[in-house]
Amino acid sequence: MMEAMFVIIISFLVFDVISLCLQFLFFFFILFKFSSAAKQAVLYGDQESLSEAMKKMKSFFKFWGILIIVLLGFYALAIISAIVAGVGANMA
Numbered sequence: 001m002m003e004a005m006f007v008i009i010i011s012f013l014v015f016d017v018i019s020l021c022l023q024f025l026f027f028f029f030i031l032f033k034f035s036s037a038a039k040q041a042v043l044y045g046d047q048e049s050l051s052e053a054m055k056k057m058k059s060f061f062k063f064w065g066i067l068i069i070v071l072l073g074f075y076a077l078a079i080i081s082a083i084v085a086g087v088g089a090n091m092a
Contacts, residue, residue, distance in 0.1 A: 023067070030060045 037053035040046055 026066070027060065030056055030063070034060065 029087035034053050034056035037049045037056060041053055
């Protein structure tokens with residue numbers, strides 16, 4: 001029984017680490033695209049590159065905001081379930 005639970009916990013940890021790495025890789029990619037376009041805009045005075053850079057920055061902050069909202073929802077769910085579990089343990 002304990003071995004199966006240990007395998008499940010390890011598999012969830014591996015999945016979490018891989019998903020976090022992919023998320024941050026995506027963030028770094030968006031920031032790289034922003035910095036490349038912003039550099040070109042500054043060096044050559046290119047308005048199109050500046051507009052593209054600002055779109056990339058908007059995309060970065062939009063994705064980051066959605067991720068934070070989802071994480072806050074998970075935290076709220078964890079707090080509510082901990083309260084319910086605590087009340088249930090006191091009743092037993």
